[in-house]
Amino acid sequence: MGGNHRDAWVYGAVDPNSGTASMLEAVHGVGELLKAGWKPKRSIIFGSWDAEEEGLIGSTEWGEQHAAQLANAVAYLNMDVAVSGPKFVASSVPSLKQFLRDVARAVPGAKGGTVYDAWQKSSRPEPDNAQTPTEAIGDSRRSPQAQVNQDVPVGDLGSGSDYTVFLQHVGVPSTDVSSTGPYGVYHSVFDNFNWFKNFGDPDFKYEQQMARVFGLQAIRMANADVLPYDYQQYGREILAYLDAAKKKADGAFGSQSPDFKPAADSARKFEQAGAKVLALQRKQSSDLARLNHALRNAESALLLPDGLPNRPWFRHAIYAPGQYTGYAAVVIPGVNEAIDKHDLQLAKQQIDALAAALERATRVLNGAH
Template structure:
């Protein structure tokens, strides 16, 4: 029906790369092994799963961008979501995730199914989030909106227009002077013994992240009606506008008005979906097609700048 891409961001490293990118490579290979075993026993996903390992990421996202440029028409029509693993494990505290707002419900669902690393067996990733990554205003986990350009999701985000996700098992910044990244990032000290001794001694964080992203992939490829919540997009747009700093309170009035119109349309869309005939595959297909086009509607049809004007 559609392709779902689950991928490792890169396989090239600045030095020995035990964390960046090998933690992601190891996680990807294990998830691939498990799903391959399921396939050998008869499992067939509703949507196609594609596993990718990109080269030349550190030189400028070359491998993934070249791939998207080559197949942008097909990807723009068929990709449901892109699950990114780059620096997959840099600590053993909790999972930090960033994603399209459409994926938040599916991410929360997956987090409730997976045990948290180095915690009691009954404590899930979601339970850990309630303790350490919780938004008391929304009463939900803290999940970042939007991905930016820091890894191989860029091409899928800005050219194919899919709904994408990135996650990493991280350390507690408060325990380390509020560091933004692990201290040995891109150094020659980033070796296996460092991971084994300091980062993930029992490799529970690798396992938990693999389970979390694997479950999320299965949710996205097995659910007949795509689990995308369009109302989340309205909330994300409003939060973004509210974050802008300006001395002119009227500067974003038109943008706020457009966002309100978007919110009304989103609520009407969700209301219509509740009366949808979920036993009719053609109705489901039409609904899913509309969901897929939401992110694409925000793309510039001429491409991202003059150099890419032929890509749409």
């Protein structure tokens, strides 16, 4: 399913109306396909959320109410600000990062080439790509904490938009896309049509681009014979998170530092199970229903039965909004926040909980064959 919010602090030409216009155009495109006789293999639901700015209220209520059906949802595709400038950025769970790059390769860029070409160019670390302070609003949540390959960076999902309930409470694999730029009018009365027309996207080319990126994600997810998740990549990123957390713990606890080996072993097993499933996904010759079932449920298996310490509503073992970091994500949050609190017992307990989640997800993936 896909979604975007429709409430704004004031006029909200960029946040959220650039996203709403873009999502509605994607819906329009899907409607044209249906009229032409196309039938998606899976149902597509588009959500227009209210009260996002007041605390993600609309999407949260809907997600909680439909949690049982969402256990079968193959993806939640979010778009909040579709366009505040020309720089394409994306965030997702690691299993969908390559999917997003593939979609970007298939969509024409607003200035020629493909979205992927422009994305590659703008993410190169050149001096003229230096971030301006105003750009940081859109980009602060877009730098991945582990960059395990050389491709364009896809960020981690923290919070500040409507994917939160889907990923962090219900465990639906999620993505979030945007085209960003210097956007000093964020959440102010000046985020209006005049600003958008003069500075944001004067000829609405990026609006079209983002409608295509959003719509193509929905179409591909709905029609994939084999779900396009990459769990080997997921495992690699978790291994990198564990490495970083171990270093931090060694600094915080010295010789008392907890043993990370059980969790690292579980992450390695998860990565290996991901690699095996990837081979099956490429062959497409096995029992597809069983394969897709395992692929989808591996993400939910990463939910913690008791949730995170002090905030049990947040159940994902790998991603949460930071308690003190605003929009940015905290990775393996139970472990990292216990270390930050200097609570050794809690850190040990959360390492065990993480290892157990990874073992569960590995078993699910191994059920594919």
